[in-house]
Amino acid sequence: MRASASWGVYMSADLSVSFTGLRFRNPFLLSSAPPTESESNIMRAFEAGWGGVVTKTIGLHPVTNVAGPKTKFLRTDPATSRLSMQRMAGSALHSSWNWELISDKTIDWWLPRIENIKKAYPEHILVASIMAGSGSDKELRHWQELAVGCQDAGADAFELNLSCPHMDRQDMGSNVGKDAGLISVVTKVVKEVAKVPVWCKLTPSTTDIVAEARASLNAGADAIVSSNTFPSLPPIDPATLEFEVNVDGYVSSGGLGGPAILPLSLAKMAQMTPAFPDKSFSGIGGIADFSQALSFFMLGCGTVQVCTAAMLDHAIGPNVIKSLTSGLAAFLEANAERGWTSVESFRGARRDRVVTHSRIRRPDGKEYFGGQDAPEGYAAPATAERLV
Numbered sequence: 001m002r003a004s005a006s007w008g009v010y011m012s013a014d015l016s017v018s019f020t021g022l023r024f025r026n027p028f029l030l031s032s033a034p035p036t037e038s039e040s041n042i043m044r045a046f047e048a049g050w051g052g053v054v055t056k057t058i059g060l061h062p063v064t065n066v067a068g069p070k071t072k073f074l075r076t077d078p079a080t081s082r083l084s085m086q087r088m089a090g091s092a093l094h095s096s097w098n099w100e101l102i103s104d105k106t107i108d109w110w111l112p113r114i115e116n117i118k119k120a121y122p123e124h125i126l127v128a129s130i131m132a133g134s135g136s137d138k139e140l141r142h143w144q145e146l147a148v149g150c151q152d153a154g155a156d157a158f159e160l161n162l163s164c165p166h167m168d169r170q171d172m173g174s175n176v177g178k179d180a181g182l183i184s185v186v187t188k189v190v191k192e193v194a195k196v197p198v199w200c201k202l203t204p205s206t207t208d209i210v211a212e213a214r215a216s217l218n219a220g221a222d223a224i225v226s227s228n229t230f231p232s233l234p235p236i237d238p239a240t241l242e243f244e245v246n247v248d249g250y251v252s253s254g255g256l257g258g259p260a261i262l263p264l265s266l267a268k269m270a271q272m273t274p275a276f277p278d279k280s281f282s283g284i285g286g287i288a289d290f291s292q293a294l295s296f297f298m299l300g301c302g303t304v305q306v307c308t309a310a311m312l313d314h315a316i317g318p319n320v321i322k323s324l325t326s327g328l329a330a331f332l333e334a335n336a337e338r339g340w341t342s343v344e345s346f347r348g349a350r351r352d353r354v355v356t357h358s359r360i361r362r363p364d365g366k367e368y369f370g371g372q373d374a375p376e377g378y379a380a381p382a383t384a385e386r387l388v
Contacts, residue, residue, distance in 0.1 A: 013329035017051075017343050019302045020197035020280050021224040022156055024049035024125050027343050028293070028324045030130040031284055031305035032159060032201075034071060035315045037103060039113040043120060048318040054305065057102035057148065057161045059131050062141050068247050070100040072234070073258070073312070085244045095261065096308040097234055097245065099166050099254035102131055106146035107146060107309055111153045118154030128155035128201070131164070131192075133183045136173035140189045147190050149366035156194050160186060160221075162212075163203035165255045174203035174228070186221035194272050199227035199282065204261075204268050213272045224272060224304070231257025258308035262286025262353035266295055266334060270354040270383035273300030277348065288320065290327025319364040339356035 015026040029052040030036055030045045037056040075091035075308055076083050077252040081364065083094060103110070110128075117126055120171030128150035133139030147158055158314040162183055164173035176182045190198055200216035202209060204227035207316045213224050231253045243251040265285025288309035289345050306324075309316030332340060340346045369375065 003128075007242060013332060015051075015325055015328055016343065017302060017331075018359050020157065020199070022197060023304065024051040024066040024124055025049075026325050026328070027283070027297075027303040028052075028321055029054060029127070029303055029305045030310055030316065031307045032057055032161070033307040033311070033316075034100060035307070035310055035378065036096075037105075039117060040115055041316055042126070044122045044318075045316040046117075046121045048316055049321045052156075052303070053161050054129050055103075055110070055114075055155075055162065057129040057131045058105075058107055058146060059106055060146060061100050062106055063101040063104050065101055066247050067106060069245055071096060071098040071213050071311070072245055073097070074235075074260075078200075082152070084237075085234060086237075093259060093308075093312070095256050095258035096229075096230070096356065097232060097254050099245070099252060099255055101167070101275040102161070102164065107149055114150060114153035114155055119341075123158045126154070127157045127159050129159040129161050129201070131161040131172060133169060133171040134176050134186055140169065140185065141184060143190050144193045147193050151194065151196050155196065157199060158190060159189060159195060159199045159201050159225060161201055162186065162216075163201045164290060165205060165229055166253050173207055174231075175276075177201075177203035177212060178206050180211050183212055183215040184219040185322075187216055187221050189336045191220040195223040197231070199223040199225050201228060203228055204264065205231050208271075209268050210271050213276060216337065217276060217279055223282055223302075224276075225282045225284065226267050226272065227261065229257040230261055230264060232256035257285070259286045259288065262292055262295075268297065269296060273348065273351050274354065277351070287324075289323050289333065293324060293333065296308050297343055298350040299345055300351045301353075302343065302347060327339070 017024050017027040028050060030050045032054040035041055036053055053122045072085045073096050074083055074085055075095045076087055076094040077088050114160040130146040132142035162177035166341050167173035185199060198221055202212050206212055211307050216224060235242050237244050262285055269283050281301045281304045282305055283301035284305040285294050287304055287306050309320045313320045358368060362368045
């Protein structure tokens with residue numbers, strides 16, 4: 001009998017995955033973002049069914065966020081193609097935009113809460129996102145202090161934030177993630193003290209993300225996470241001539257997430273997974289249902305992370321996670337004849353379909369030389385005609 005696509009039918013399916021030596025109940029994680037800022041939200045996320053949660057990024061020093069909105073959602077009007085943060089009848093979600101900094105709560109606030117969460121949910125995976133500077137030995141020791149504190153409190157893994165697109169300091173966030181040398185140094189110092197897996201979250205705002213991934217992995221990283229949000233600005237309101245998000249008329253670069261970045265994030269992932277087919281990757285960017293998560297799995301990811309969709313769904317995504325898990329279970333059932341019984345069964349199944357442009361077939365069997373002159377020995381078409 002063919003099962004219906006309801007949540008209850010698939011409760012018996014084994015959706016668990018092993019990722020960097022950790023066992024997740026399912027491969028869907030709530031990513032480091034405003035929804036993971038508090039102890040209560042993280043516990044609610046575990047109760048809702050998320051396989052793992054990554055905390056809002058923890059630092060040693062307090063940060064102060066901007067006055068006014070920190071996160072907004074952009075919508076598009078299909079009839080006019082207008083893109084705006086204003087509510088429009090019949091509009092569809094385009095993306096999220098935020099310029100929120102890391103957690104404004106310091107390590108001393110976080111450590112007892114990590115302990116409380118792990119005591120309440122010992123079988124659930126809690127990943128501590130951490131960030132410090134990189135400009136001196138003192139700053140590098142801050143990375144180690146954060147790591148030791150979080151793992152002693154019970155964190156199951158670390159996610160090194162090398163990707164935040166709007167940090168003021170030049171030795172933090174994506175400013176580090178664009179520098180393979182700094183990535184290597186930071187990863188090594190954390191690995192020196194880490195007793196749990198270390199994931200490096202890379203910025204997509206880089207020329208060659210493979211180089212940054214290589215630096216991370218060579219330094220001992222257990223996994224690569226990509227992508228963080230893309231550097232961006234909010235649109236200008238044609239009525240007021242002001243940016244739709246501003247403080248006193250001024251704006252700074254923020255991060256674009258949500259559906260709009262899905263193809264961009266997939267492209268970044270498709271650069272890395274073929275280069276390092278035996279390594280672990282966690283994919284982020286525009287995931288709201290299983291079809292989008294599937295694209296990341298097919299490219300080689302072992303887990304995926306969700307932010308924007310969860311924020312719009314009661315902050316921690318109880319309906320989103322139900323949709324994701326039931327979608328995975330239905331997919332496994334539909335593809336049982338292929339022998340696909342878990343994510344690992346089909347992980348990377350379409351990784352080899354991403355090729356250089358010159359490998360895409362041209363019409364009528366015409367030869368193509370990648371925009372270059374024909375190799376020596378080939379006559380130009382006009383010359384060949386004259387010879388005939």
